[in-house]
Amino acid sequence: MIRPxxxxxxxxxSVLTYEAWEGSLFPLLHPEVVSSLSVGWFxxxxxxxxxxxxxxxxxxxxxxEILGYAAGKCPSERSDFEILRLYVHPDxxxxxxxxxxxxxxxxxxxxxxxxxxxxxxxxxxxxxxFYRSLLPVDITNREIAIFGFKYSGIGYIYSL
Numbered sequence: 001m002i003r004p005x006x007x008x009x010x011x012x013x014s015v016l017t018y019e020a021w022e023g024s025l026f027p028l029l030h031p032e033v034v035s036s037l038s039v040g041w042f043x044x045x046x047x048x049x050x051x052x053x054x055x056x057x058x059x060x061x062x063x064x065e066i067l068g069y070a071a072g073k074c075p076s077e078r079s080d081f082e083i084l085r086l087y088v089h090p091d092x093x094x095x096x097x098x099x100x101x102x103x104x105x106x107x108x109x110x111x112x113x114x115x116x117x118x119x120x121x122x123x124x125x126x127x128x129x130f131y132r133s134l135l136p137v138d139i140t141n142r143e144i145a146i147f148g149f150k151y152s153g154i155g156y157i158y159s160l
Contacts, residue, residue, distance in 0.1 A: 001060070001061050001062070002058050002059070002060050002061075002100065002101070002104050003058065003059060003061060004056075004057065004058055004059075005046075005050055005058060005059045005069060005071075006050065007047065007050055007051075009050075009059055009066060010043050010046050010047055010050065011043065012066045013042075013043075013046050013059070013066065013069050014039045014040070014042040014043035014046055015039055016066065016068070016069070016087055016089055017042040017046070017085070017087050018039045018042055019089070019090060020087040020088070020089075020090065021037065021042075023090050023126075024125055024126035024127060025122060025125055028122050028124060028125060028151065029146065029149070029151070032147070032149070033146050033147045036147050049071050049084070049085075052073075054073045054074065055071055055072070055073045055084065056071065056072050056073065056108050057069065057070070057071040057085075058070055058071075058101065058104055058105075058108075060088075060097050060100060060101055066089075067088060067089050067092040067095075067097055068086075068087055068088035068089060068092065068097045068098065068101055069085065069086075069087060070083060070085060070086040070087075070101040070102070070104060070105050071083070071084045071085040071086075072084060072105045072108060072109070072117075074109070074112060074114060080109065080112075080114035080115055080116050080117070080160075081105070081108070081112065081114045081117040081118075081160075082117070082118050082119070082120070083102070083105050083117065083118070083119040086101055086102060086105070086119065088101070098130060099134070102134055105117065106158070106160060109160050110160050114160055115159070115160055116137075116157055116158065116159060116160060117157070117158045117160055118155050118156065118157045118158070119131060119155065119156050120142075120144065120153050120154070120155045121153065121156075122144065122151050122152065122153060122154070123141070123151075123152040123153060123154045124152070128154065131156040132156070134156070136156040136157050136158050137157055137158060137159045138157040139154060139155065139156055139157070140154075140155045140157065141154055141155070142155065
């Protein structure tokens with residue numbers, strides 16, 4: 001079941017986010033960046049997202065267990081709607097949950113009368129094949145700064 005996130009979900013979501021980064025993004029980051037990231041850091045960012053009127057945050061839940069979540073907002077610099085976060089618990093990956101969350105973000109975008117959606121990630125991250133499998137209409141690149149360190153970013157653009 002997909003439902004709107006609430007503040008009581010933050011603890012679970014921040015651990016899920018940390019574990020997702022630890023498994024797929026930490027290896028791409030400078031050690032100083034990795035040491036700056038914590039479950040608490042992700043929790044603060046999530047609290048801001050959930051409280052923000054322009055950000056939509058949803059969770060995927062089965063048997064009262066949160067297995068993934070997505071957050072999106074509009075506007076963004078290159079597209080009408082931007083997926084900010086899409087994470088699935090490592091033990092639940094490959095079960096179609098990420099696709100369901102992606103489609104929910106697409107539904108949210110369409111409900112807002114948007115025509116495009118973009119998601120940014122790091123070039124070479126484990127999630128690149130997933131986003132390619134969702135058939136973007138365009139792919140673009142830019143630098144992504146994380147705690148002052150610059151990384152090659154890749155943006156997947158989707159038509160709605």
